[in-house]
């Protein structure tokens with residue numbers, strides 16, 4: 001035993017500490033060495049993956065660069081930054097496509113990262129591709145609407161189903177809810193809803209305050225869809241700040257943000273908006289869940305239910321032997337689809353029509369005279385009357401020519417094809433824009449002029465250059481439905497307002513605001 005145990009312990013401790021630190025030093029060096037290998041391999045992997053990706057992008061460029069198109073802003077981004085600039089400048093992005101269509105011809109190329117999209121506006125190719133069931137919807141575009149910022153949204157519903165069989169089964173079952181027999185039975189509701197709009201306008205007129213027509217027709221179209229498609233009367237005209245209406249609007253906005261900027265959700269400044277949009281999508285689906293359950297219970301209790309869209313949605317489920325959660329989700333997909341597809345498209349068309357009627361008193365007078373002649377002193381429109389509004393139909397068609405409210409569709413070209421003398425290699429998206437072809441001089445003379453005469457029965461029919469409801473098997477299911485919905489409010493707008501004297505249009509692009517004297 002040492003005579004100086006304290007000193008001994010200190011020496012022993014310091015030796016132990018030395019050993020400890022030496023071991024720690026070597027193990028750290030070893031781990032650092034491993035870490036550096038790991039980092040090296042990871043960086044190499046990233047570098048080679050990036051190189052491989054660049055080579056792939058180069059390959060795509062070589063494959064499609066014989067097709068004319070605007071110069072790319074950058075090798076990788078392609079035309080993405082051009083779009084971002086155009087959108088930031090508050091310009092209508094579709095006007096850029098019109099300019100490109102005029103400059104580069106009926107077939108031109110757009111690149112974004114490794115994807116090539118071929119924009120086509122020549123009628124023959126439009127006919128060949130859109131009319132054929134063999135060209136499916138582009139999965140890269142439509143699958144992006146399956147979710148909205150990670151929340152299930154349109155899923156595998158009618159608009160977004162890409163697989164032909166999945167889509168066709170739904171469409172076949174849904175068709176009866178849009179048949180003329182069924183629509184005929186809805187005339188009472190259509191008339192009642194436009195009556196409500198009229199009463200509301202009268203109240204506004206009494207207070208001599210401006211009426212924002214775009215907001216009002218938004219409420220009416222939403223009311224109509226809720227009532228005739230789902231049997232629920234919510235009377236949005238009387239509601240202020242309705243969570244359901246806000247949710248529909250937010251989801252529509254979210255779709256545009258998500259489709260136009262795939263990186264939108266990555267920026268912290270957008271997180272609040274993204275969360276609001278996700279909550280809105282959730283609210284729509286939860287509402288669908290509630291309404292579907294209510295109708296199921298009514299059917300089970302033997303109650304008499306209308307043969308509306310909701311009944312057909314349930315029937316789709318029945319025929320598909322729906323019992324799994326997956327198929328239940330598909331019913332909700334279609335619930336959301338009908339609101340998204342039907343409401344804003346119709347409301348915007350009505351708003352644009354009202355705006356153009358306000359801008360053109362002579363067209364307004366002629367439409368009014370036609371309505372007066374057909375309806376006389378009648379207050380309600382019958383299904384038969386609808387076919388007699390020849391001029392009003394021309395006005396509505398011309399409105400959709402200048403302002404197609406769902407301005408295009410995409411198909412996947414799975415095989416090589418020659419379009420307008422150019423070989424288009426298969427494996428790309430083909431974009432058809434009704435906005436572009438409907439605003440081109442080569443198809444419609446003086447295209448920016450609002451002229452319902454273009455749709456006179458004796459005028460030449462547009463040949464595959466006018467398709468606001470798309471064309472072929474994937475044409476709009478609600479086309480006739482929306483026509484009925486659009487004609488009924490016009491009986492009032494035309495007979496009761498005097499826009500030449502009282503109409504004051506603010507913001508010519510979209511928001512129609514009128515001062516009424518009913």
Ligand code: HEM
Pocket residue numbers: 158159171225229337338341342343345346349400404405406407408409410468469470473474475476477478479481482
């Ligand atoms: C002015 C009003 C409307 C316009 C301009 C319009 C336009 C369109 C267009 C262009 C498409 C094709 C979309 C694509 O290919 O991506 C479409 C599809 C569709 N629309 Fe409409 N739409 C209108 C009103 C409605 C209404 C009122 C409903 C239902 C209540 C509706 C239900 C649908 C459905 C279910 C589809 C998918 C059809 C399928 O692929 O089988 N639409 N619509």
